[in-house]
Amino acid sequence: MGVTVRVPAKVNVQLAVGPARPDGFHDLANVFLAVGLYDEVTAAPAPALALSCTGPGSELVPLDETNLAARAALALAARYGRRADVRLHIAKDIPVAGGMAGGSADAAGALLACDRLWGTGASQAELLDICAELGSDVPFALVGGAALGTGRGEKLEPLDVGGGFHWVFAAAEGGLSTPAVYREFDRLAEGRRVPAPAADEQLLAALRTGDPHALAARLANDLQPAALSLFPALRDTLATGSAAGALAALVSGSGPTTAFLAADESAAERIAAALTASGHCRTARTATSPAPGATVV
Ligand code: C5P
Secondary structure: OOEEEEEEEEEEEEEEEEEEOOOOOEEEEEEEEEEEEEEEEEEEEOOOOEEEEEOOOHHHOOOOOOOHHHHHHHHHHHHOOOOOOEEEEEEOOOOOOOOOOHHHHHHHHHHHHHHHHHOOOOOHHHHHHHHHHHOOOHHHHHHEOEEEEEOOOOEEEEOOOOOOEEEEEEEOOOOOOHHHHHHHHHHHHOOOOOOOOOOOHHHHHHHHHOOHHHHHHHOEEOOHHHHHHHOOOHHHHHHHHHHOOOOEEEEOOOOOOEEEEEOOHHHHHHHHHHHHHHOOOOEEEEEEEOOEOOEEO
16 A cells, blocks of 8 residues: 655766855755666555665664654645654665765655655645755755756756766765765865856766766766765775776765766676775665656556
């Protein structure tokens, strides 16, 4: 009697970060690409809100009302004046606290699953509105594909992608806290003028043509120096993937997952094998992009 929603991870192919705003957030030019690593969220009727989670890293996922998936159910219930009488189960495959927006994906998945279970009939615009209240990366998890996020990342403009890209994602031993990485970004920026963030037109053109070599030349993450400062061992992981033939290597979002763009599927498999053998990561997985957003299965 449940509704299951499959929801993708993301990689930021450009993450341009502006100065800290008065509200503590940072204005971004955030080029999101959904990748084919998925969590599944199932919503089923229950006497009261309950949450469970299985899969790699699930012991790190809070099961109380601080969990973004639980908050999504509560926000939808509040908007429609009903009780959040639902059991949510999260089957995790996206690295936990990895910079691939797994928690945001679970929130978008829970929101869509509850919406369908309860028959609220909310419009996509209403769902996106709730997503934006829940977190900066949640709206993108709902829509998937590729998009430019501005503001704190929640204002989305869909982007055209001309072909499939092959990636390898190396999950690190341990996680990084997103607020801590932004604080480190601010610390490293002290005494320096941080320019307003802007989307890179050449990168958007590379996405449109689907050319991995052109995209590799433009990949950029302004949070990378902060993530490397807090997690210096990631340098070894990046070097390992580059030596194995990655067209480009970067930290995914706030990290500590590292992302490697490959020329094709066989190159991705070779890079993943080299990363796995190196001991410089917990796991290395191949995935393609773009991937669809939250989808009822
Ligand atoms: O929006 P979300 O809850 O995902 O953000 C987590 C944290 O990341 C924020 O509390 C803030 O410290 C930081 N952040 C930021 N600027 C953004 C997005 C997130 O400073 N645009």
